[in-house]
Amino acid sequence: MSPDTGLNQVLRKLIRRSFPRLRQRIVTIGWGGGEELLYYMAHADRNMIVVNNWLRGANRRVLEGGIAHELCHIDADLRLGVFQRQLAWERYSQSRWYRMREERSTERRVIELGYGECLLELIRFARRLGYSFGREHGLLYAEALRAEALRASSSRMAVANRY
Numbered sequence: 563m564s565p566d567t568g569l570n571q572v573l574r575k576l577i578r579r580s581f582p583r584l585r586q587r588i589v590t591i592g593w594g595g596g597e598e599l600l601y602y603m604a605h606a607d608r609n610m611i612v613v614n615n616w617l618r619g620a621n622r623r624v625l626e627g628g629i630a631h632e633l634c635h636i637d638a639d640l641r642l643g644v645f646q647r648q649l650a651w652e653r654y655s656q657s658r659w660y661r662m663r664e665e666r667s668t669e670r671r672v673i674e675l676g677y678g679e680c681l682l683e684l685i686r687f688a689r690r691l692g693y694s695f696g697r698e699h700g701l702l703y704a705e706a707l708r709a710e711a712l713r714a715s716s717s718r719m720a721v722a723n724r725y
């Protein structure tokens with residue numbers, strides 16, 4: 563994995579803004595290879611996000627969408643105990659159904675946190691690379707679009723209700 567100041571800035575900004583529980587944790591980031599667009603690994607108390615070299619040409623919002631997704635995974639996993647987390651990872655690697663459920667709930671969380679537009683940009687960018695998103699990767703484009711539209715309209719309503 564090769565570290566990168568730009569990636570690190572995006573990571574720090576996201577943690578500061580939306581992931582208070584991760585402020586005290588060790589999270590590193592860098593470019594790497596493999597088949598996944600992004601993934602994260604954990605060793606003891608260290609979490610490392612790897613961003614595929616394919617995304618080197620991506621703009622900041624695309625990166626924010628992908629990194630926010632990984633931070634949601636880390637945040638959710640840290641709420642589990644060590645044993646539970648191990649069990650969850652085993653299920654994740656063995657069950658397509660479990661993986662699908664995890665990925666979909668992770669993306670709903672990304673949208674709730676306000677990164678829906680970034681997520682949509684990431685999906686569009688990946689499509690242009692020829693990378694196809696299936697249900698195993700999370701929400702389909704149309705589903706993410708609908709969820710984001712819903713969030714945007716309900717947050718407008720929440721603002722209106724304050725008056």
Ligand SMILES: [Zn+2]
Nearest residue numbers: 631635665668
């Ligand atoms: Zn994921």
